[in-house]
Amino acid sequence: xxxxATLCITHSPVHTVEYYADIADKLIEAGAPEICLKDxxxxxxxxxxxxxxxxxxxxxxxxxxxxxxxSGPGLSMASILExxxxxxxxxxxxMEPMSWGKVHPDVISVQAMLKDKGYDVPEINxxxxxxxxxxxxxxxxxFLGYFMDSTNKQMSSLLLKCGLPxxxxxxxMADLKGVHAGINMILRGKNExxxxxxxxxxxxxxxxxxxxxxxxxxxxxxxxxxxxxxxxLMNVMQLVKGEERWTMIDxxxxxxxxxxxxxxxxxxxxxIIELAKSQGYEFVDTDPQSNYPDALEGYRKEMDENGWExxxxxxxxxELAMHDRQYRDYKSGVAKKRFETDLEHAKDAAMAKNxxxxxxxxxxxxxxxDPIIAPDKGQVLWEVSVEGPSTAPxxxxxxxxxxxxxxxxxxxxxxxxxxxxxxxxVVEVCAQQGATVNKGDVIAYIERxxxxx
Numbered sequence: 001x002x003x004x005a006t007l008c009i010t011h012s013p014v015h016t017v018e019y020y021a022d023i024a025d026k027l028i029e030a031g032a033p034e035i036c037l038k039d040x041x042x043x044x045x046x047x048x049x050x051x052x053x054x055x056x057x058x059x060x061x062x063x064x065x066x067x068x069x070x071s072g073p074g075l076s077m078a079s080i081l082e083x084x085x086x087x088x089x090x091x092x093x094x095m096e097p098m099s100w101g102k103v104h105p106d107v108i109s110v111q112a113m114l115k116d117k118g119y120d121v122p123e124i125n126x127x128x129x130x131x132x133x134x135x136x137x138x139x140x141x142x143f144l145g146y147f148m149d150s151t152n153k154q155m156s157s158l159l160l161k162c163g164l165p166x167x168x169x170x171x172x173m174a175d176l177k178g179v180h181a182g183i184n185m186i187l188r189g190k191n192e193x194x195x196x197x198x199x200x201x202x203x204x205x206x207x208x209x210x211x212x213x214x215x216x217x218x219x220x221x222x223x224x225x226x227x228x229x230x231x232x233l234m235n236v237m238q239l240v241k242g243e244e245r246w247t248m249i250d251x252x253x254x255x256x257x258x259x260x261x262x263x264x265x266x267x268x269x270x271x272i273i274e275l276a277k278s279q280g281y282e283f284v285d286t287d288p289q290s291n292y293p294d295a296l297e298g299y300r301k302e303m304d305e306n307g308w309e310x311x312x313x314x315x316x317x318x319e320l321a322m323h324d325r326q327y328r329d330y331k332s333g334v335a336k337k338r339f340e341t342d343l344e345h346a347k348d349a350a351m352a353k354n355x356x357x358x359x360x361x362x363x364x365x366x367x368x369x370d371p372i373i374a375p376d377k378g379q380v381l382w383e384v385s386v387e388g389p390s391t392a393p394x395x396x397x398x399x400x401x402x403x404x405x406x407x408x409x410x411x412x413x414x415x416x417x418x419x420x421x422x423x424x425x426v427v428e429v430c431a432q433q434g435a436t437v438n439k440g441d442v443i444a445y446i447e448r449x450x451x452x453x
Contacts (some may be wrong), residue, residue: 001313005032006336007052008219009044009161014266015217017048021055028060037083039069040165040221042076050082057087066090072102084119095129098136101153146346149173162205163212163220164229172229176200179233183240190242194453196256200236207232214272216264218256227253246275254281262288296321306331333342340396340425365427369445374437375416378408382433398425406443424448 005027009018023037035056037049053065067083068088069076080091091114092104099106105125114121140148151173164172176197184194196205211232218224227250234248255261257272258281276283299321303310308331310317320327329335351361374380399420400406408416424446431443 001315002034003032004034004036005030005378006036006038008221009037009039009049009069010041010217010220011043011045011048011160012163012213012217012266017052017055019265020052021059024056028063032063034064034067036068037088038221039076039079040069040158041163042070042074042079042177043160044069044075044079046075046078046082049079050086053083053088054086064089064091068092069104070102070165071100071155072165073157074155076105077109077113080105081117084114084117084176094351095136096133097140101155102154104238143343146343146350158201158205160207164208164225165220172204172233173201175229175233176204179237181324183237186240204229204232204236207236211235213266214269215257216268217266218264223252224256224261227256246272258282259284259286260288261289261378275433299324337397340398344396345425361413362428365447369427369447370424371423371442372405372418372420372444372446374408374431374439374441374443375418376408376410377438378410378416378436380433380435380437380443381407381409381415395426395429399423405446408437418443420446422446422448 005024007023007027009015009020024329027035037044038284039049049067049069053067056063056065065083065088067080067088069079069092083271085092091110093099093107093110095102095107108129111121111124141332180195183200208228212218212220212228215228215231218228221227231249232252235245238245238247249257254276257276258266265337292438296317299317302308303317303320308320309315311319316429326335329338348361351364352358356364401420401422403420405418405420408418410416426444427447428445429443430435430445431441437443
């Protein structure tokens with residue numbers, strides 16, 4: 001592994017070339033051989049990024065500099081050219097269909113621009129590009145597209161105003177849609193004009209712009225961007241109700257304000273300091289690492305006990321240490337099952353949005369599926385065991401061709417085991433736990449598919 005250090009780039013009165021260059025000096029002194037300029041919202045100004053790259057390279061010519069800039073507000077191509085002109089070594093790019101929008105510029109465009117300026121850049125294997133492009137589009141069509149906000153493919157200069165990264169926008173749009181109806185209900189009750197989503201978006205951007213400096217200009221990257229966005233959203237909700245700002249700050253945000261996550265780049269507003277004191281909070285300036293005792297040996301023990309591979313460079317071990325709940329869900333299969341269920345719901349929602357009724361959705365799913373037919377009259381028992389029957393399987397569950405699908409308890413006291421006879425996923429359950437079916441009745445529909453294999 002390479003200990004690459006990252007500078008989270010943003011634009012504010014405190015985030016100057018001198019500010020970042022000083023941090024870079026400290027990181028390099030600590031042993032970082034590479035510095036990444038992470039322009040996560042794409043709002044870093046090209047000129048400033050060029051001057052920063054030059055400042056680091058002139059003092060540390062041996063250090064590798066990587067630029068990671070998103071396309072969101074449209075500055076990224078100019079920023080790429082500026083950092084290259086001043087000594088950057090690596091440029092992060094994307095490819096269709098993921099490029100542009102809130103993501104990175106496309107590799108083909110970046111290569112053309114840099115080749116024209118005389119830079120030595122790798123050639124693009126267009127056969128591989130087109131194959132990866134097709135595979136990525138298929139993945140979007142089958143899975144990812146159901147969870148993507150449509151605005152992810154759009155660029156917006158509005159991002160310059162709030163400074164939030166593109167990945168944050170999807171979360172924020174979901175939040176706005178969630179509170180939109182509630183806010184308009186409050187406004188109707190006050191005989192005030194209702195707000196559209198666009199109205200609300202501009203109000204929230206304005207509030208982020210108001211909140212951010214008062215919270216000491218925390219870096220707008222996960223999790224701090226979420227904290228700033230959440231405070232702004234709660235402030236908007238309170239203001240609509242005619243109440244005061246700053247009354248709904250969660251504990252994680254308070255930890256950041258109080259210094260438990262480290263020193264903030266800027267100064268807290270006096271009103272935030274007074275609010276903290278009024279609630280009995282104490283500010284700290286201790287090393288934030290002291291809040292996280294070394295637990296790596298415990299994770300090693302867990303890996304050993306479960307027989308999990310550490311990975312070539314211990315990457316699996318570190319994945320567990322960094323995201324323990326998600327990693328355990330992944331290894332146990334819970335995450336996969338949750339995703340399959342979410343995907344089915346997302347597909348249903350997409351069809352409903354396109355005007356299909358529930359019955360039409362069922363018919364379409366049945367048309368692509370195979371029925372599991374009751375061979376005799378009896379009572380349906382899902383996954384019967386010695387201890388007794390469990391609940392019916394959830395939609396989206398995968399069954400192998402040789403797996404027991406359910407049992408049928410016949411009137412003459414026998415249990416018949418029903419096998420699917422093929423591999424597939426449940427799209428509809430027609431007979432719940434304990435239901436009585438007649439010979440020929442449909443128990444469930446399963447779509448033959450190995451798309452999740």
